[in-house]
Amino acid sequence: MPAPKFRERLAARLLDIAERVLAEEGLAAVQARRITSEADCAVGTLYNIYGDLDALIVCVHERTLRLLGASLEIASRGAARAAPADRLMALALAYRDFAVVHRHRWKALFQHVLPDGQEVPASYEAQQGELLGLIERCLADHVADAGELRTAARSLFGSAHGIITLALEGKLGGATDAELEAQLRFLVESTARGLDMGKF
């Protein structure tokens, strides 16, 4: 059992390596043997520190969510004085850009399946909640009920996520950038009109 300080440094090193491998090569490349060999430690040490490989991957996802959050915050601030519908569109486009630029990180969030019975930690859910909060803030003046607001934000996120995923994966016969943007605009415009958000 390594001493506390050494253990902390090793935990950080394993996470850094896993993050780099996932970002550069994708989820499938994150293998215990590969990560520990680069960290110059035994495979058992990874399990000793993180419990299992999935828990280490979830730590990488949390870094991805923070990075995504920073991108969305910037987009949200940039459109702070715009109408709510324009703020929604800015968020959708920023999410699309993140998916394009951080392709492997983004795909891994949705590809990664936890073993049966294992759940993501509360910190992960809290981060997801913060990101969805950015959408909720755009809708808040137009959806009074807290439960409905929660549902509306999740509906919109799932919708934009679906449109973007199908386009980037080349399903539905592939979509140009302009076509993807037009599909997102239809979604946001409909929502804005449906909620009487005023001008778009």
Added chain:
Amino acid sequence: MPAPKFRERLAARLLDIAERVLAEEGLAAVQARRITSEADCAVGTLYNIYGDLDALIVCVHERTLRLLGASLEIASRGAARAAPADRLMALALAYRDFAVVHRHRWKALFQHVLPDGQEVPASYEAQQGELLGLIERCLADHVADAGELRTAARSLFGSAHGIITLALEGKLGGATDAELEAQLRFLVESTARGLDMGKF
């Protein structure tokens, strides 16, 4: 090289086996060795007939799309006299039901990535177009421009697909059936109001 009739029967047998394996065990279980061993033929025969395993899998997908089309047609007919928005909701729920019941078939449509440079055959695209046509018909009285109608239908399909995928895969902290339905309803209601489809 097998004689024509024998070859046709073998092609059908390989397809039937691949379809059953994919439907029961998922895309990853569809391996050339497994399929040909069950069909009592050499691995090379599969390549000889289909070109490669991916082409055989695309043939399975075409059967899946036909099955999906039949489900959506039934839902569409059942709601034929309802308002367009209610027809859209019926389609969304039928798509959700298909994804639940034919889980492996449905996942495989989106998991399966063709090798670089290979494209789905025209027959596959035509079938996709027919399914999207069911959505277009619900919107046709409210979107005059043919290009916009095409975009609107693809936007709606991608949206419903995204909401359903995240819910069934347990992302976003998991959603109950009622929550999934509420998210789909928010999407359809917004679209209906946005397009002035009248009562919902």
